[in-house]
Amino acid sequence: xxxxxxxxxxxxxxxxxxxxxxxxxxxxxxxxxxxxxxxxxxxxxxxxxxxxxxxxxxxxxxxxxxxxxxxxxxxxxxxxxxxxxxx
Amino acid sequence: xxxxxxxxxxxxxxxxxxxxxxxxxxxxxxxxxxxxxxxxxxxxxxxxxxxxxxxxxxxxxxxxxxxxxxxxxxxxxxxxxxxxxxxxxxxxxxxxxxxxxxxxxxxxxxxxxxxxxxxxxxxxxxxxxxxxxxxxxxxxxxxxxxxxxxxxxxxxxxxxxxxxxxxxxxxxxxxxxxxxxxxxxxxxxxxxxxxxxxxxxxxxxxxxxxxxxxxxxxxxxxxxxxxxxxxxxxxxxxxxxxxxxxxxxxxxxxxxxxxxxxxxxxx
Numbered sequence: 102x103x104x105x106x107x108x109x110x111x112x113x114x115x116x117x118x119x120x121x122x123x124x125x126x127x128x129x130x131x132x133x134x135x136x137x138x139x140x141x142x143x144x145x146x147x148x149x150x151x152x153x154x155x156x157x158x159x160x161x162x163x164x165x166x167x168x169x170x171x172x173x174x175x176x177x178x179x180x181x182x183x184x185x186x187x188x
Numbered sequence: 189x190x191x192x193x194x195x196x197x198x199x200x201x202x203x204x205x206x207x208x209x210x211x212x213x214x215x216x217x218x219x220x221x222x223x224x225x226x227x228x229x230x231x232x233x234x235x236x237x238x239x240x241x242x243x244x245x246x247x248x249x250x251x252x253x254x255x256x257x258x259x260x261x262x263x264x265x266x267x268x269x270x271x272x273x274x275x276x277x278x279x280x281x282x283x284x285x286x287x288x289x290x291x292x293x294x295x296x297x298x299x300x301x302x303x304x305x306x307x308x309x310x311x312x313x314x315x316x317x318x319x320x321x322x323x324x325x326x327x328x329x330x331x332x333x334x335x336x337x338x339x340x341x342x343x344x345x346x347x348x349x350x351x352x353x354x355x356x357x358x359x360x361x362x363x364x365x366x367x368x369x370x371x372x373x374x375x376x377x378x379x380x381x382x383x384x385x386x387x388x389x390x391x392x393x394x395x396x397x398x399x400x401x402x403x404x405x406x407x408x409x410x411x412x413x414x415x416x417x418x419x420x421x422x423x424x425x426x427x428x429x430x431x432x433x434x435x436x437x438x439x440x441x442x443x444x445x446x447x448x449x450x451x452x453x454x455x
Contacts, residue, residue: 121411143192145193146191147190152407153410153411154411155191156191156404156407157408157410157411157412160404160407160408161408163397170397171399171400172194173193173194173243173400173404174191174192174193174401175192175193175194175244176191177191177192178190178192184190184192
């Protein structure tokens, strides 16, 4: 599957804009920390106040570049170290 | 804040969940309260349950698509053997009028699974809300939800049964329909919250690629439907357990708290 960091971020931002608009989007501070295509997981970083917004936005992503996908959260943490240690 | 997510492309992902004991599943995890499956096709059930397992869903209430009155025990035990997910069952009746309701409900005396009723007819909704055999009065699609009235909510509350909404209407592609559905869901969920009725929110997704983990649905409820986070968690975690307790109570012939059986002639 041809999933790139760009296309993934573009889809997430599109979802954020569509459902939450500018007012929420400017609070998020979204970063894609890691994307592992082989193991099919990714790690994103964002402001802790917008956790529910981000999870909702991820849930509404249904397609990336015409390919059906599900972005399902598996773990939330305050530090990158603890989230990476769970690999 | 950092979030780790998995994504499922067209090939299924091989993320493995560690197995937990039944008690942990029941008290610590969220429920998908409505998963439609074709009960004539065992592979369809397995495929859907497998998909849910990969999403990390631990408790699922299965509903047959076809008009089955009772789910065979052999099928239930077969499903239990094949999957790690805690599966429960419900039957949904789509009824047109009161006569239809009377005719079909009599088959469900002492029913061991969850019984839900769906109808566009207001009279049927009121009867279902009053009937103790009915566990859930469901308003799970965009047409049904518009027929919900405060009278039905009040009766459901009095009877201690459950009101059901579904988030499936939010997964439509058409933006106009999606925003209309969002508006309706928001209005009626707020009405239900205000009246403090027992409420269940299910996914009820038809397409497997619309399936979402209940935790994600909680976030949608909180961020888009204005449900406070603690209430949303209760709806997905505690209310389904209360629903199961109601079904168990019905089967063990226990009375509601503060209700006493008075023998004939006793004053």
